Amino acid sequence: MNPCPEFDSIRQAYLIHGDDFPLILTDANGKILEGHIESTSCHCANQQRLRRIQAAKQTRYWGETVINLCCDSGYAMWAVPIMRNNHLVGSLLVQGIDLETDKPGFHQRVQRAADDLLRLALKYNLVCQAELTLAQQRNKSEEQRFLAIESSKQTPLNDELRSIYLMEEPELLSAIKGGHVLQARAILNRILTAIYGLSNGRMELLKSCLLELVVMMHRAAVEAGAVPTNVLGQHYRSLADLALIDDEEDLSTWIRNMLDHLIEHIRIASDFPHSLLLHRATRHMQARLHGHLSREEVARVAGVSPSHFSKLMKEKMGKSFSQLLTQMRVSRVKQLLAETDKTLSEIALECGFCDQSHMNKVFRAATSTPPGDFRKNGLDGEKKP
Numbered sequence: 139m140n141p142c143p144e145f146d147s148i149r150q151a152y153l154i155h156g157d158d159f160p161l162i163l164t165d166a167n168g169k170i171l172e173g174h175i176e177s178t179s180c181h182c183a184n185q186q187r188l189r190r191i192q193a194a195k196q197t198r199y200w201g202e203t204v205i206n207l208c209c210d211s212g213y214a215m216w217a218v219p220i221m222r223n224n225h226l227v228g229s230l231l232v233q234g235i236d237l238e239t240d241k242p243g244f245h246q247r248v249q250r251a252a253d254d255l256l257r258l259a260l261k262y263n264l265v266c267q268a269e270l271t272l273a274q275q276r277n278k279s280e281e282q283r284f285l286a287i288e289s290s291k292q293t294p295l296n297d298e299l300r301s302i303y304l305m306e307e308p309e310l311l312s313a314i315k316g317g318h319v320l321q322a323r324a325i326l327n328r329i330l331t332a333i334y335g336l337s338n339g340r341m342e343l344l345k346s347c348l349l350e351l352v353v354m355m356h357r358a359a360v361e362a363g364a365v366p367t368n369v370l371g372q373h374y375r376s377l378a379d380l381a382l383i384d385d386e387e388d389l390s391t392w393i394r395n396m397l398d399h400l401i402e403h404i405r406i407a408s409d410f411p412h413s414l415l416l417h418r419a420t421r422h423m424q425a426r427l428h429g430h431l432s433r434e435e436v437a438r439v440a441g442v443s444p445s446h447f448s449k450l451m452k453e454k455m456g457k458s459f460s461q462l463l464t465q466m467r468v469s470r471v472k473q474l475l476a477e478t479d480k481t482l483s484e485i486a487l488e489c490g491f492c493d494q495s496h497m498n499k500v501f502r503a504a505t506s507t508p509p510g511d512f513r514k515n516g517l518d519g520e521k522k523p
Contacts, residue, residue: 141165141228144262145172148230155254160233164190175234178213193217194229198265201273203252216252218259222264230255230264282341302332306438308418326397345380348393416454419447423463425491429472433459467506471497475513482509
Protein backbone atom coordinates (compact mmCIF):
# COMPACT_ATOMS: atom_id res chain seq x y z
CA MET A 139 0.00 0.00 0.00
CA ASN A 140 1.34 3.42 -0.97
CA PRO A 141 1.81 5.44 2.25
CA CYS A 142 1.55 8.76 0.35
CA PRO A 143 -0.63 8.93 -2.80
CA GLU A 144 0.04 12.70 -2.91
CA PHE A 145 3.79 12.19 -3.33
CA ASP A 146 4.02 13.63 -6.87
CA SER A 147 2.17 16.77 -5.79
CA ILE A 148 4.40 17.16 -2.74
CA ARG A 149 7.53 16.66 -4.84
CA GLN A 150 6.39 19.37 -7.28
CA ALA A 151 5.53 21.73 -4.42
CA TYR A 152 8.96 21.11 -2.89
CA LEU A 153 10.59 22.17 -6.16
CA ILE A 154 8.39 25.25 -6.38
CA HIS A 155 9.62 26.26 -2.95
CA GLY A 156 13.10 26.40 -4.47
CA ASP A 157 14.32 23.24 -2.74
CA ASP A 158 15.84 21.35 -5.65
CA PHE A 159 17.05 18.48 -3.46
CA PRO A 160 15.68 15.15 -4.79
CA LEU A 161 12.72 14.02 -2.70
CA ILE A 162 12.23 10.33 -1.93
CA LEU A 163 9.31 8.30 -0.59
CA THR A 164 10.05 5.34 1.72
CA ASP A 165 7.95 2.77 3.51
CA ALA A 166 7.99 2.16 7.28
CA ASN A 167 11.11 -0.02 6.92
CA GLY A 168 13.14 2.62 5.10
CA LYS A 169 12.79 0.98 1.68
CA ILE A 170 12.69 3.45 -1.22
CA LEU A 171 9.34 3.36 -3.02
CA GLU A 172 9.66 6.39 -5.30
CA GLY A 173 12.56 8.64 -6.28
CA HIS A 174 16.25 7.77 -6.14
CA ILE A 175 19.44 8.80 -4.36
CA GLU A 176 22.13 10.31 -6.54
CA SER A 177 25.42 8.40 -6.59
CA THR A 178 27.93 9.59 -3.99
CA SER A 179 31.20 8.43 -2.43
CA CYS A 180 29.41 7.72 0.85
CA HIS A 181 30.93 4.79 2.76
CA CYS A 182 27.58 3.07 3.17
CA ALA A 183 26.49 3.80 -0.45
CA ASN A 184 23.49 5.58 1.14
CA GLN A 185 21.88 2.21 1.88
CA GLN A 186 21.40 2.64 5.62
CA ARG A 187 17.69 1.84 5.99
CA LEU A 188 17.86 2.05 9.77
CA ARG A 189 19.25 5.59 9.57
CA ARG A 190 16.34 6.60 7.33
CA ILE A 191 13.82 5.29 9.84
CA GLN A 192 15.67 7.01 12.69
CA ALA A 193 15.70 10.32 10.79
CA ALA A 194 11.91 10.23 10.46
CA LYS A 195 11.43 9.20 14.09
CA GLN A 196 13.73 11.99 15.29
CA THR A 197 11.61 14.59 13.52
CA ARG A 198 8.55 13.20 15.26
CA TYR A 199 10.32 13.07 18.63
CA TRP A 200 11.78 16.60 18.51
CA GLY A 201 8.82 18.21 16.76
CA GLU A 202 11.06 19.64 14.03
CA THR A 203 13.21 18.31 11.22
CA VAL A 204 16.61 17.00 12.35
CA ILE A 205 19.49 16.87 9.88
CA ASN A 206 21.40 13.58 10.20
CA LEU A 207 24.42 11.93 8.58
CA CYS A 208 23.81 8.60 6.84
CA CYS A 209 27.28 7.47 8.02
CA ASP A 210 30.61 9.18 8.75
CA SER A 211 31.25 10.45 5.22
CA GLY A 212 29.62 13.84 5.63
CA TYR A 213 26.49 13.23 3.53
CA ALA A 214 23.33 14.62 5.08
CA MET A 215 19.78 13.32 5.21
CA TRP A 216 16.54 14.63 6.65
CA ALA A 217 13.11 13.06 6.79
CA VAL A 218 9.58 13.66 8.01
CA PRO A 219 7.33 10.81 9.12
CA ILE A 220 4.11 9.79 7.40
CA MET A 221 1.67 8.84 10.16
CA ARG A 222 -1.59 6.86 10.01
CA ASN A 223 -3.53 6.27 13.25
CA ASN A 224 -0.45 7.25 15.25
CA HIS A 225 1.73 4.66 13.47
CA LEU A 226 4.71 5.32 11.22
CA VAL A 227 3.85 4.06 7.72
CA GLY A 228 6.58 5.77 5.71
CA SER A 229 8.57 8.96 5.29
CA LEU A 230 9.47 11.79 2.95
CA LEU A 231 13.24 11.80 2.68
CA VAL A 232 16.15 13.75 1.26
CA GLN A 233 19.45 11.86 1.34
CA GLY A 234 22.97 12.02 -0.06
CA ILE A 235 23.55 15.78 0.28
CA ASP A 236 27.25 16.63 0.50
CA LEU A 237 27.84 19.07 3.37
CA GLU A 238 31.54 19.44 2.53
CA THR A 239 31.07 22.46 0.28
CA ASP A 240 32.18 26.07 0.39
CA LYS A 241 29.17 27.42 -1.51
CA PRO A 242 27.97 30.62 0.21
CA GLY A 243 24.87 30.08 2.30
CA PHE A 244 24.66 26.36 1.53
CA HIS A 245 24.16 25.20 5.12
CA GLN A 246 21.39 27.77 5.62
CA ARG A 247 19.80 26.48 2.41
CA VAL A 248 19.92 22.92 3.75
CA GLN A 249 18.25 23.95 6.99
CA ARG A 250 15.55 25.87 5.09
CA ALA A 251 14.90 22.86 2.87
CA ALA A 252 14.54 20.62 5.92
CA ASP A 253 12.07 23.04 7.50
CA ASP A 254 10.14 23.38 4.22
CA LEU A 255 9.68 19.60 4.00
CA LEU A 256 8.03 19.51 7.43
CA ARG A 257 5.74 22.40 6.49
CA LEU A 258 4.65 20.50 3.38
CA ALA A 259 4.01 17.35 5.41
CA LEU A 260 1.79 19.37 7.75
CA LYS A 261 -0.04 20.95 4.83
CA TYR A 262 -0.86 17.53 3.40
CA ASN A 263 -1.84 16.19 6.87
CA LEU A 264 0.89 13.55 6.91
CA VAL A 265 1.75 14.47 10.49
CA CYS A 266 -0.23 16.07 13.31
CA GLN A 267 0.60 19.68 14.24
CA ALA A 268 -0.65 19.19 17.81
CA GLU A 269 1.66 16.21 18.31
CA LEU A 270 4.66 18.18 17.02
CA THR A 271 3.84 21.12 19.29
CA LEU A 272 3.64 18.85 22.34
CA ALA A 273 6.95 17.26 21.37
CA GLN A 274 8.61 20.68 21.14
CA GLN A 275 7.31 21.66 24.58
CA ARG A 276 8.22 18.32 26.16
CA ASN A 277 11.73 18.31 24.81
CA LYS A 278 12.73 21.95 25.27
CA SER A 279 15.59 21.29 27.68
CA GLU A 280 16.64 18.09 25.86
CA GLU A 281 16.63 20.02 22.58
CA GLN A 282 19.03 22.59 24.00
CA ARG A 283 21.44 19.88 25.11
CA PHE A 284 21.12 18.11 21.77
CA LEU A 285 21.90 21.31 19.85
CA ALA A 286 24.93 21.92 22.03
CA ILE A 287 26.24 18.41 21.33
CA GLU A 288 25.56 18.72 17.60
CA SER A 289 27.24 22.11 17.56
CA SER A 290 30.35 20.66 19.16
CA LYS A 291 30.39 17.84 16.56
CA GLN A 292 30.56 20.36 13.74
CA THR A 293 33.74 21.93 15.19
CA PRO A 294 37.05 20.47 16.38
CA LEU A 295 36.18 21.34 19.99
CA ASN A 296 35.85 17.76 21.21
CA ASP A 297 39.19 16.76 19.71
CA GLU A 298 40.82 19.95 20.95
CA LEU A 299 39.45 19.47 24.46
CA ARG A 300 40.54 15.84 24.47
CA SER A 301 44.05 16.86 23.39
CA ILE A 302 44.25 19.46 26.16
CA TYR A 303 43.09 16.96 28.76
CA LEU A 304 45.39 14.15 27.61
CA MET A 305 48.35 16.54 27.63
CA GLU A 306 47.64 17.50 31.26
CA GLU A 307 46.43 14.08 32.45
CA PRO A 308 49.79 12.48 33.41
CA GLU A 309 50.70 15.33 35.74
CA LEU A 310 47.14 15.58 37.04
CA LEU A 311 46.86 11.90 37.91
CA SER A 312 50.34 11.87 39.40
CA ALA A 313 49.35 14.76 41.68
CA ILE A 314 46.14 12.99 42.69
CA LYS A 315 47.97 9.74 43.40
CA GLY A 316 50.48 11.57 45.57
CA GLY A 317 47.76 13.35 47.53
CA HIS A 318 48.81 16.79 46.20
CA VAL A 319 45.29 18.21 45.99
CA LEU A 320 46.38 21.85 45.53
CA GLN A 321 48.61 20.87 42.62
CA ALA A 322 45.77 18.82 41.10
CA ARG A 323 43.38 21.76 41.39
CA ALA A 324 45.94 24.06 39.75
CA ILE A 325 46.14 21.68 36.77
CA LEU A 326 42.36 21.51 36.60
CA ASN A 327 42.26 25.31 36.59
CA ARG A 328 44.47 25.29 33.50
CA ILE A 329 42.11 22.83 31.79
CA LEU A 330 39.05 24.87 32.79
CA THR A 331 40.63 28.07 31.49
CA ALA A 332 41.15 26.39 28.12
CA ILE A 333 37.53 25.16 28.10
CA TYR A 334 36.15 28.62 28.82
CA GLY A 335 38.29 29.96 25.99
CA LEU A 336 37.09 27.29 23.55
CA SER A 337 33.41 27.88 24.32
CA ASN A 338 33.74 31.63 23.69
CA GLY A 339 30.96 32.50 26.13
CA ARG A 340 28.31 30.20 24.62
CA MET A 341 26.62 28.68 27.65
CA GLU A 342 25.25 25.49 26.04
CA LEU A 343 28.57 24.80 24.32
CA LEU A 344 30.38 25.48 27.59
CA LYS A 345 28.16 22.91 29.32
CA SER A 346 28.90 20.40 26.57
CA CYS A 347 32.67 20.89 26.97
CA LEU A 348 32.50 20.60 30.77
CA LEU A 349 30.40 17.46 30.47
CA GLU A 350 33.07 16.02 28.16
CA LEU A 351 35.70 16.79 30.82
CA VAL A 352 33.62 15.08 33.52
CA VAL A 353 33.19 12.00 31.31
CA MET A 354 36.97 11.78 30.80
CA MET A 355 37.56 12.14 34.53
CA HIS A 356 34.95 9.47 35.27
CA ARG A 357 36.72 7.16 32.85
CA ALA A 358 40.02 7.88 34.59
CA ALA A 359 38.46 7.12 37.98
CA VAL A 360 37.13 3.76 36.76
CA GLU A 361 40.46 2.89 35.11
CA ALA A 362 42.11 3.77 38.42
CA GLY A 363 40.07 1.09 40.16
CA ALA A 364 37.05 3.03 41.41
CA VAL A 365 33.76 1.13 41.33
CA PRO A 366 31.78 2.42 38.31
CA THR A 367 28.37 2.22 40.01
CA ASN A 368 29.66 4.22 42.98
CA VAL A 369 31.15 6.94 40.79
CA LEU A 370 28.21 7.28 38.42
CA GLY A 371 25.49 6.76 41.00
CA GLN A 372 26.81 9.47 43.31
CA HIS A 373 26.89 12.07 40.51
CA TYR A 374 23.74 11.21 38.58
CA ARG A 375 21.68 13.96 40.26
CA SER A 376 24.49 16.46 39.77
CA LEU A 377 24.60 15.67 36.05
CA ALA A 378 20.85 16.23 35.83
CA ASP A 379 21.25 19.59 37.58
CA LEU A 380 23.60 20.76 34.82
CA ALA A 381 20.65 21.34 32.47
CA LEU A 382 19.14 23.89 34.90
CA ILE A 383 22.26 26.03 35.29
CA ASP A 384 22.33 29.26 33.27
CA ASP A 385 24.90 31.28 35.20
CA GLU A 386 28.69 30.96 34.74
CA GLU A 387 29.40 31.37 38.46
CA ASP A 388 27.01 28.54 39.36
CA LEU A 389 28.53 26.49 36.56
CA SER A 390 32.03 27.02 37.97
CA THR A 391 30.85 25.85 41.40
CA TRP A 392 29.20 22.80 39.85
CA ILE A 393 32.24 21.68 37.88
CA ARG A 394 34.64 22.17 40.79
CA ASN A 395 32.43 20.15 43.13
CA MET A 396 32.18 17.38 40.55
CA LEU A 397 35.92 17.27 39.99
CA ASP A 398 36.72 17.37 43.72
CA HIS A 399 34.56 14.25 44.19
CA LEU A 400 36.28 12.55 41.26
CA ILE A 401 39.72 13.43 42.63
CA GLU A 402 38.74 11.70 45.87
CA HIS A 403 37.50 8.60 44.03
CA ILE A 404 40.77 8.35 42.11
CA ARG A 405 42.91 9.02 45.18
CA ILE A 406 41.39 6.19 47.22
CA ALA A 407 41.35 3.63 44.39
CA SER A 408 43.66 0.86 45.53
CA ASP A 409 44.66 -0.29 42.03
CA PHE A 410 45.82 3.12 40.82
CA PRO A 411 49.53 2.41 40.26
CA HIS A 412 48.77 -0.67 38.20
CA SER A 413 45.72 -0.52 35.94
CA LEU A 414 45.73 3.19 35.19
CA LEU A 415 49.44 3.81 34.70
CA LEU A 416 49.95 0.73 32.54
CA HIS A 417 46.84 1.54 30.54
CA ARG A 418 48.16 5.03 29.79
CA ALA A 419 51.56 3.61 28.84
CA THR A 420 50.24 0.97 26.45
CA ARG A 421 47.77 3.42 24.90
CA HIS A 422 50.64 5.82 24.18
CA MET A 423 52.75 3.02 22.71
CA GLN A 424 49.94 1.79 20.43
CA ALA A 425 49.41 5.30 19.10
CA ARG A 426 53.09 5.82 18.27
CA LEU A 427 54.32 2.43 17.06
CA HIS A 428 55.39 4.02 13.79
CA GLY A 429 58.05 6.20 15.44
CA HIS A 430 60.90 5.94 17.90
CA LEU A 431 59.77 4.97 21.39
CA SER A 432 61.96 4.96 24.48
CA ARG A 433 61.28 3.61 27.95
CA GLU A 434 61.91 7.10 29.35
CA GLU A 435 59.28 8.70 27.10
CA VAL A 436 56.59 6.14 27.93
CA ALA A 437 57.36 6.29 31.66
CA ARG A 438 57.02 10.08 31.53
CA VAL A 439 53.57 9.71 29.92
CA ALA A 440 52.59 7.24 32.66
CA GLY A 441 53.75 9.73 35.30
CA VAL A 442 56.39 7.53 36.99
CA SER A 443 60.16 7.13 36.90
CA PRO A 444 61.70 4.82 34.26
CA SER A 445 62.91 2.38 36.91
CA HIS A 446 59.50 2.21 38.63
CA PHE A 447 57.86 1.80 35.23
CA SER A 448 60.12 -1.18 34.42
CA LYS A 449 59.28 -2.74 37.78
CA LEU A 450 55.53 -2.37 37.17
CA MET A 451 55.88 -3.88 33.71
CA LYS A 452 57.65 -6.95 35.02
CA GLU A 453 55.30 -7.41 37.98
CA LYS A 454 51.99 -6.89 36.20
CA MET A 455 52.66 -7.84 32.58
CA GLY A 456 55.58 -10.24 32.87
CA LYS A 457 57.54 -8.42 30.16
CA SER A 458 60.21 -5.80 29.81
CA PHE A 459 59.52 -2.59 27.91
CA SER A 460 61.41 -3.79 24.83
CA GLN A 461 59.60 -7.16 24.86
CA LEU A 462 56.19 -5.48 25.01
CA LEU A 463 57.13 -3.01 22.27
CA THR A 464 58.27 -5.84 19.99
CA GLN A 465 55.07 -7.80 20.69
CA MET A 466 52.94 -4.75 19.81
CA ARG A 467 54.84 -4.12 16.59
CA VAL A 468 54.63 -7.73 15.48
CA SER A 469 50.88 -7.72 16.19
CA ARG A 470 50.48 -4.59 14.10
CA VAL A 471 52.46 -6.19 11.26
CA LYS A 472 50.13 -9.22 11.37
CA GLN A 473 47.10 -6.94 11.19
CA LEU A 474 48.42 -4.99 8.20
CA LEU A 475 49.48 -8.16 6.39
CA ALA A 476 46.01 -9.62 6.81
CA GLU A 477 43.88 -6.54 6.21
CA THR A 478 45.79 -4.42 3.66
CA ASP A 479 47.67 -4.73 0.37
CA LYS A 480 50.54 -2.56 1.58
CA THR A 481 54.06 -3.61 0.60
CA LEU A 482 56.39 -5.09 3.18
CA SER A 483 58.51 -1.92 3.03
CA GLU A 484 55.45 0.24 3.76
CA ILE A 485 54.40 -1.99 6.64
CA ALA A 486 57.92 -1.96 8.09
CA LEU A 487 57.96 1.85 8.24
CA GLU A 488 54.40 2.07 9.58
CA CYS A 489 55.24 -0.32 12.41
CA GLY A 490 58.43 1.44 13.52
CA PHE A 491 61.08 -0.80 11.96
CA CYS A 492 64.07 0.88 10.34
CA ASP A 493 63.66 -1.16 7.15
CA GLN A 494 62.06 -4.29 5.68
CA SER A 495 65.07 -6.47 6.51
CA HIS A 496 64.87 -5.57 10.19
CA MET A 497 61.12 -6.27 10.25
CA ASN A 498 61.63 -9.65 8.57
CA LYS A 499 64.20 -10.64 11.17
CA VAL A 500 62.10 -9.61 14.18
CA PHE A 501 58.87 -11.05 12.74
CA ARG A 502 60.47 -14.40 11.92
CA ALA A 503 62.00 -14.64 15.40
CA ALA A 504 58.59 -14.03 16.97
CA THR A 505 56.45 -16.22 14.70
CA SER A 506 58.88 -18.66 13.04
CA THR A 507 57.42 -17.44 9.73
CA PRO A 508 58.61 -14.75 7.28
CA PRO A 509 56.06 -11.92 6.75
CA GLY A 510 55.56 -12.86 3.10
CA ASP A 511 54.67 -16.45 3.96
CA PHE A 512 52.37 -15.27 6.76
CA ARG A 513 50.39 -13.17 4.29
CA LYS A 514 50.34 -15.95 1.71
CA ASN A 515 49.33 -18.76 4.06
CA GLY A 516 46.76 -16.87 6.14
CA LEU A 517 46.29 -16.25 9.83
CA ASP A 518 45.98 -19.88 10.80
CA GLY A 519 49.51 -20.56 9.60
CA GLU A 520 48.31 -23.28 7.23
CA LYS A 521 49.03 -23.06 3.55
CA LYS A 522 46.15 -21.98 1.35
CA PRO A 523 45.11 -24.47 -1.35
